[in-house]
Amino acid sequence: MSMARFVELENVGVTFGQGPEQTEALQPTSLTVERGDFLAFVGPSGCGKSTILKLVSELLRPTTGNIFFGGRELGxxxxxxxxxxxxxxxxxxxxxxxxxxLPLKIVPPFKSGFRSKKNGEYRDRADALLAQVGLEDFADKSPxxxxxGMMQRANLCRALIHDPDILLLDEPFGALDQFTREELWQTLQDLWIDRKSTVMLVTHDLREAAYLANRICVMSPRPGRIIDDRQVSFARPRPIDLTFDPDFVTLVQDLRGLIVHAPNVKKVDAT
Amino acid sequence: MKPTMRKFAPTILIIGVFVFWELFCLLAGISELVLPRPTRILAAFFEYAPAIMPHAWQTLYTTLVGFSFGVMIGLSLGVLIGSSKLAYDTAYPLLVGISSIPKVAVVPILVLWFGAGTVPAILTAMIICIFPIVVNVSTGIATVEPELEDVMRSLKAKRWEMLWNVGLPRSMPYFFASLKVAITLSFVGSVIAETVASNKGVGNMMLIASSSFNVPLVFAGLMILAVMGITLYAIFSVVERRMVGWALRKQ
Structure with missing residues (x-):
């Protein structure tokens, strides 16, 4: 499969409700994600960041436009x-x-062999992944x-165990304290470097986006649209001290300026 | 209060109540026809034990049979209603309506249909315990965290996979908690039915005893009901702890 156009959104818009109560969550948006890329979406709350993830995961159908995956229409x-x-x-x-x-029990082709492999191959697979995030001693514990922080590490393992084509993260570290969060950033970076997964991350933490992503899409307030799309080219693996680097700080400030001063171009007509 | 004191406090209170009851009856000279003393009740129980036990077994039998059917129906209905938003919204008002009917009022109808005896008692025990089970199980299934639901749906989990892996196990603590309530209610149901229309069972025995002013026997009947009720409750508490300990250990 070619590098380019792994996921492609073509004029995809989402509108909730009908008639006078209609709200536009996402303005028609076009976006191409390359295979193996790490893309972050930042923006004010309710700007439709999560909506994009739900579209790609087929939890939500677009009101307008088409989504392609590996050149084929989604679905x-x-x-x-x-x-x-x-x-x-x-x-x-x-x-x-x-x-x-759990995903191995549900996702084909893994599910067909679940009964016979859950105490062998699959178990080793889970243990290897848990070891990679530092949870090797907690496999038999209850959640x-x-x-x-450990729960989120396990959550990441659950999201990766079935070798997904794409990893979708919706503010995964939002509820963690600063130190734990930064530890998890490094864990996620290591996993990404190791697996070269395609990642789409939604976050309201601009430092998180700047540290983790290869590419950042800034979104406007609702109805969301992408108002800025930039590459982040810090070398990998990125050390946590990078967050004090002047270039890094400038990037975060730029992003912040974009969000704070985002023009709300198209107001929703309430009537 | 010292920890050991705290541990035994409930037992001390229970014994205290009986001691107070005994002394109060003795000192105030309460007639046995009004309120017999605990020791007198115990004596009556042993005196009439051969007569009481068949009634007790009958009550236990109708309770457990009715309860078993109630659990099967309640669990199935709960799963059905809980796993579909449409079914939940459609059936809930009806269930609330049925549950708010005093079940005693249904007994004469059951007698009309099935005659006096064992069948109405079993049916009353069944009907009375269905509702709490349905409500609990359907709530447990219907309140799965939306994030978890999204994770499962993004894995393209089918409806039954969702139910089997998440909904059902998640509703088990609710189910077992409702069993404790349900077994007690079943007991109430069968005793009511026996009192109203039966020639067997503790309820019937107490009715006859009271009409012949054998007050200690009435209270002995009450005692055996209390013992059976508490035992059943305790059994289901243990079952609950065994089956869904994970829910109790949380926090």
């Missing part, structure tokens, strides 16, 4: 998606390992025995 061929949200939502009745293995 034509099943796209394997890994998703993680701010709330880790691990299942409390299962061990951490079983939680991580409630984990700290918030």
């Amino acid at each position: 034509a061929k099943p796209v394997r998606v890994g998703m993680a949200f701010q709330s880790a939502s691990l299942l409390p009745w299962m061990s951490v390992r079983d939680n991580v293995m 409630w025995q984990l700290s918030g």
Whole structure:
């Protein structure tokens, strides 16, 4: 498959509701994501960042426009998606390992072999992934025995265990404290460098976007549209000290300026 | 209060109540026809035990049979209603309506249909315990976290996979909690039905005893009901802890 045009949004717009209560969540937007890219969406809350993730994961159908995946229209061929949200939502009745293995129980082709491989191949696969995020000693623990940061690590493992074509992260570290968050940034970067997954990350933390992403899309307030789209070219692996680098600080300030002064071009007509 | 004191406080209170009851009856000279003393009730229980036990078994039998059917129906309905928003919205008002009917009022109708005896008692025990189970199970399934639902849907999980892997296990703590309530209610249901229309069971025995002013026997009946009720509740508490301990250990 060619590098370019892994995910392609073509004039994709989303409108919720009907008649006078209609609200436009996303203005017709076109966007191309390359395979293996790490793309971050930043913008004010309610700007439709999460809407884009929901479109790509087929949780939401676009009102207008088309979405292509690997050159084909979305839905034509099943796209394997890994998703993680701010709330880790691990299942409390299962061990951490079983939680991580959950997608293997549901996603083909893994699901057909689940019964026979859950104590062998799949188990090793989950353990390897858990070890990669530093949770090797917690595989048999229950989720409630984990700290918030550990739960998010397990959540990342669950989103990656089935080798997704694309990883969709919706403010995954939003509820964590600063130190834990920065640790998780490094973990996520390591995972990305290791797997070369295509990642779409939604965040309201501009430093997070600047540290993690190869490319940042800035969105306007609702109805959302992309008002800035830029590459971030700091060398990998990025050390956490990078966040004090003048270039990094300038980038974050630029992004902030864009969001604060974003012109709300098209007001929603309430009547 | 010291920790050991705290641990035994409930037991001390229970014993205290009985001791107070005994002394109060003795000192105030309360007639046995009004309120017999606990020791007198216990004596009556052993005196009439051969007569009481068949009634007790009958009550236990109708309760457990009715309860078992109630659990099966309640669980199925709960899963059905909880797994579909449409079913939930459609069926809920009807269920609330049915549940607000006093079940005692249904017994004469059941007697009309099935005659006096075991069948109305089983049916009353069943009807009375369905609702709490349905409500709890459907709530447990219907309130799955939206993020978790999105994760499952993004994995293209089918409806039944969602139900089997997330909805059902998640509703189990609700289910087992409702079982404790349901078994107690079933018990109430079968005793009511026996009192109104049966020639067997503790309820019927108490009715006959009271009409012949055998007050200690009435209270002995009450005692055996209390013992059976508490035992059943305790059994289901243990079952709950065994099955869904993960929900209790949380936090």
